[in-house]
Amino acid sequence: MEANEPRKNVAVIGTGMAGLVVAYMLRNDPRRRFEVEVFEKQDKLSLDSASYNLANQNDGSAKPERLDLPMRTFADGYYESLKRMYDYFGIPYDSLRFIYSLSILPDNATRQTSPYYMHSSNNHQLPPLRPQGLSWTGWLIEVCYLAICYYWFKACCFFVAPKTVESSGTEESLRQYVKRIMLPNYYVKHYFLPVFASVATCSHDALMDFPALDLVGYGRRTFRKKHYTVLGGVQQVEKKLSEDLTYKLGVKVTAVENIGTKVQVSWTDTHDGQSSSQLFDHVVLAVTPDVVGAIFQPLRSAMNAVPTTTVQSVVHRDFSRIQDSSRCLWAQVSLNHGESAPHPLHMCSNAAATETVHEHPSSALITTYPIAPIDSGKVLYTATFTRVLRSCTSRQILNQIFSQQKTGGDKSQLWRNGDGNVWLVGGWCWDGMVLLEGCLSSATRVANALDVEVPWMKESSL
Template sequence: MADSRQQVAVVGTGMAGLVTAYILRNDPRGRFDVQVFEKQDKLSLDSASHTLTDTKSGEKSERLDLPMRAFADGYYLSLRRMYDHFGITYGSPRFIYALSKLANTQASPYFIHSSNNHQVPLLRPNGLSWISWLIEVCYLAVCYYWFTACCFFVTPETVESAGAEETLRQYVDRIRLPQYYVKHYMLPLMSSVTTCSHEALLDFPAVDLVDYERRTFRQKHYTVLGGVHRVQTKLSEGLTHTLGAKVTSVENVGTKVQVSWTDTDGQSSTRLFDHVILGVTPDVVGAIFQPLRSAMAAIPTTTVQSVVHRDFSRIINASKSIWTQMSWGSNQSPPQPIHMCSNDGATESIHEHPSSALITTYPIAPIDPEKVVYTATFTRVLRSAASRQIVNHIFGKSIADEKSHLWRNGDGNVWLVGGWCWDGMVMLEGCLASATRVANALDVEVPW
C-alpha cells in the first residue's frame, strides 16, 4: 500500500546522490518514495560542465566535462559495471602528458609521456640533448619501477596494522625514493589526479596512493563518450526533485528525520522523512547536521577551479615540441596533450581539447581574462591521516575506542554518501561504494 512506503530524502545530486536515489526508486519491492533536494537550479552531476559554442557559426557544439571524469580498470569496478548496465559507452583516448616547469609563466617541458606508451619512439622535449634525455629516461625508469615494486611489496603502515598512520611523505622517505623523482614526477602526476597542492598530497595516508597505484598499474583509462550528462540523464529518469532548495538543517524528531530548506525566494519549508541521505561534501554536512559538526571540521577540503579558455601563450612552445614529433594513422584521431605545469608547491593541468579550447584545472599562473570562455568552481575533499580515522569510524571500520560517542553512519536513519565516504582515494568509485552500502543496509538490490 502507498501508506506503507518509506519516505526518503536525498540531499545533493552529484554522482553519489543520484546513484543512491536511483537504486532506492527502483527497489523491486517498491518500498520507497524518494525526494531529491538540490540547491542549484539544475542537477549537479553535470552542472559544472560547459557546452562550447563555435566562435564562427555561433552554434553550440561539444560538451566539455568539468572536471574530466576519467576512470581506470582495476580501480573503478563498480562504476564500470553501472555504465555497462545503462549502456553508457566509453573510450580510451590517447593522451600525451608533458611535464613542465613554470618559469616566468612559460611552460618548459622536461619530460613527455604518452598514455599506454602508444607513441614509439618516446618524444624528446625541445632544448634537451639526446644524452641528457637518455640519462633522464634511464633515471626515471629505475625510480618508477622501484616505486612500483614498493607499492606491491612494501605495505604502508596504518593505525590498524601498526598503531599509527603513515603519510605519503613518510612512506617515500622510508622506501628511500629519490626526492628529485618525487618532486618532478610523482607529485605532479598524482596532484593532477587529486587536484590539490603538493604539501596537501604528501599529507595523504600512504595507503591511499599505494592502493591506487597498485590497482591501476598497466590498466587502461577511459572517459565517457558524449559527456557525463548521459550518465546524469539515465540516473535522473523519473526523479522527483526540488531544485533551488538549499537545505539548512537535518534533525532527528522522534523516529523521523526533519529536513528544513529555503527556496530561491527565501521561503522556508520543513518536511519529515523516514530516511535522509546526505550526498554532499563534509563542510556542508557539518553545517546542516549538528551531530557531525565537529567531526566534519577535521576533514580537509579545498576549492578548485576549471577554466575553459583560449590563452595558448603559456604552452605554445611546449605544444610545438609535441606536435612536431607526433604521427598517427589516418584512421586514428590525434592524441590529446595534457600539460602538467608545476612550480615549487603545486601543479596545474592544461588539457588541449580536440575542440581547440584549453581546459586548465587548478590554475597556478594567470590566464588572460579576455580569453576565458567559462570558469567552474567546485569543492574537492582531501585526505589526511586524521580524516581517514574519522571516516573509518563513521563507516564502521575503525579500531578506535568503542566507548567513543562519535556518530556512525545510519544513526537516526541519517546516511552519508559520496566519493569521500569510503576508505580510499576521493574518486567516483567511492560514490558507488557508499551508495551500495546504503542499499545493502536497507536491503535493496543493486541492479548492476
C-alpha cells in the same frame, strides 16, 4: 513488501554522482518500498552542472561539444563498480590517447614553459617523444632514471605495505612513506607529485599529508591498466540516473534533525526565501563534509577534521604559456590512417602545486587548479567546486563513522553511518582516494543496509 505496509519516504540531499546513484537504486527497488525525493541547492542537477558547451572554432556549423568540468577519467582495476554501472546503462566510453607534458612554470610570467618530459598514454607514440632542447644522451639518461624510480615505487606498492593504525598502531602519511622507501627527491618533485597532485586536484603539501595507503592502493590497482572517459560527457550519466526522479531545485537545506523515529529536513527556497520542513523515514546526505557539518549537528565537530579546498577549472584560449611546447609536441606526433588526434595534457608545476592544461580538439584549453595567470580577455568560462582532501586524522575519523562495529556502553563514541536513519554518501565516504568509485561504493553501502538490490552487481554475476 507486505500489501498493507506503507512505503518509506527518503530524502536525498545533493545531486552529484553519489546522490543520483543512491536515489536511482532506492526508487527502482524491485519491492517498491521507497518514495524518494531529492533536494538540490542549484537550479539544475549538479552532476553535470559545471560542464560547458564549447563551440568548435574550426566548424561553426558543428554541434557544441560538452566539456566535463572537471574532466572525469576512470581506470580498470580501481573503478570496477563505476565501470559496471556504465556497462549496465550502455553508456559509451573509450580509452582516449593522451600525451602528458611535464614542465616547470617559469618565474617570469612572460616566458613560456619548457617540457622536461613527455609521455604518451599506453605508449601509443613510438619512439617516445623527446622534449625540444634535450639531447638524445640527456633524454636517454632521464628515461632510464625515470623507469628505475617508477618501477621501484610500483614494487613498493605491492611489497612494502604502508603503516596503518590497524596494522601497526600508527598512521603513515605519504610524506613519511616515500621517505621510508627512499624514493629519490628529484623523482618525487618532478614526476611523482605533479602526476598524483593532478589526480587529487590539490597542492603538493596537501597530497603529502594524505594517508600513504591511499596512494599505494591506487598505484597498485591501476598498474598497467587502461584509463577511459565517457564519450559525449557525463551528461549521459546524469540523464540515465535522473529518469523519473522527483526533485526540488533551488532549495538550500539548512538543517537535518532527528525527531523521534523520523528525520526532519528544513530548507529555504533560494528564490523567494520561504522556509519549509518535512519529516522523512530516511535521509541521505550526498554533500561535501563542510556542508554535512553545517546542517547536521551530530557531525559538526567530526567534519571540521576533514580537509577541503576550493578548485577552479577554466576554459580559455590563452596559449601564451604553452604555445612553443605545444608546437614541439605536435611536430613529433605521428597519426596512422583513421586515428583520432591525441589529447595533449600539460602538467605545469611550481614548488607548491601543479596545474593541468588540457588541449581540447575544439581549439580551447581547460586549465584545472590554475596557478599561472590567465588572460581574462580570453577566458570563456570558469567553474568552481569543492574538493575533499584526505589526511591521516580524517581517515581514522571516517573509518570510525563507517565502521559496522559498535562498542556497547560507550556513550562518547562517534556517530556512525545510519544512526537515526541518516546516511552519508560521496566520493569521500570510503577508505580510499576521493574519486568517483567512492561515490558508487558509499551508495552501494546504503543500498545493502536497506536490503535494496544493486542492478549492475546482479547483471555482472549472471
